[in-house]
Amino acid sequence: MLRNIRPETLKFPQIYSTFRARDKTSDDVVDYLIQELPKEYFGQAVNLLLNEYLPEETLHACRNLVSNSEAIREVRDDWQKKLSANISIACFKSDGSDLVGVSILGIINKDDDDESESWKTEELSDVVRLLNHISIQHNVFELYNIDKFLTIHGLAVSYDYRKRGVACELLKASVDVAKILNLKIISSTFTTFGAQKTAEKSGYKETFSITFDELQENFPSFDFTKLSTEFVKIFDVEI
Known part of the structure; x- marks a missing residue:
């Protein structure tokens, strides 16, 4: 359930960090910033996730979600709803010319309803059930004696701006959001080797892992047989 979780007195959009890295088409070093995502960029951010995150993220790809247009519509609508909480963050060139990357953030509450049966499409229901299966084995609420925590629902960086440390900067800025x-x-949860290495580099601590082979046995509707990544991993940060 989406709740009003952002302090009303907090200035919007918050700028969390700035950094310097190569420009899009040259070796010139330019300025980038990480800030909260304004509403006028919601559509562009969702399209970035649909085009450059959804086809690469292991669970969605191995359930062949992109082949179902109704599932894609469900994902789009869900991301739009999550963005409306106004805590998600994005990377922009400091001159405002390009949306470089986006990270959809959300708060998971101990008393949240199970949403695995609320999806219209089997593909999304299966993805959520698999994630619930993992979360039962790694119960964040019991592990840290808390009733809510911050999570990352999806993170994408434009192909034109990869290998510039953008994903790391987005992950690091999530700590400031939590504060x-x-x-x-x-x-x-991080499902690709590259994402897992980025989490480690950003100071996140691996706290749980499970093999795709084990998940394949319990969730036969997925096809994990051709993966180069061996594990699904959960990474945590204690603030």
Whole structure:
């Protein structure tokens, strides 16, 4: 359930960090910033996730979600709803010319309803059930004695701006978001080797792993047989 979780007195959009990296088409070093995502960029951010995150993220790809137009519509609508909480963050060139990357953030509450049966499409229901299966084995609420935590629902960086440390900067900025929201834990699932290495580089701590082989046995509707990544991993940050 989406709740009003952002302090009303907090200036919007918050700028969390700035950094310097190569420009899009040259070796010139330019300025980038990480800030909260304004509403006028919601559509562009969702399209970035649909085009450059959804086809690469292991669970969605191995359930062949992109082949179902109704499932894609469900994902789009869900991301739009999550963005409306106004805590998600994005990377922009400091001159405002390009949306470089986006990270959809959300708060998971201990008393949240199970949404695995609320999806219209089997593909999304299966993805959520698999994630619930993992979260039962790694119970963040019991592990840290908390009733809510920050999570990352999806992170994408434009192909034109990869290998510039943008994903790391987005992950690091999530810690600042958690602090502002008075949350003590960030916990998120990372399903690709590259994402897992980025989490490590950003100071996130691996706290749980499970093999895709084991998941394949329990969730035969997925096809994990051709993966180069061996594990699904959860990484946490204690604030």
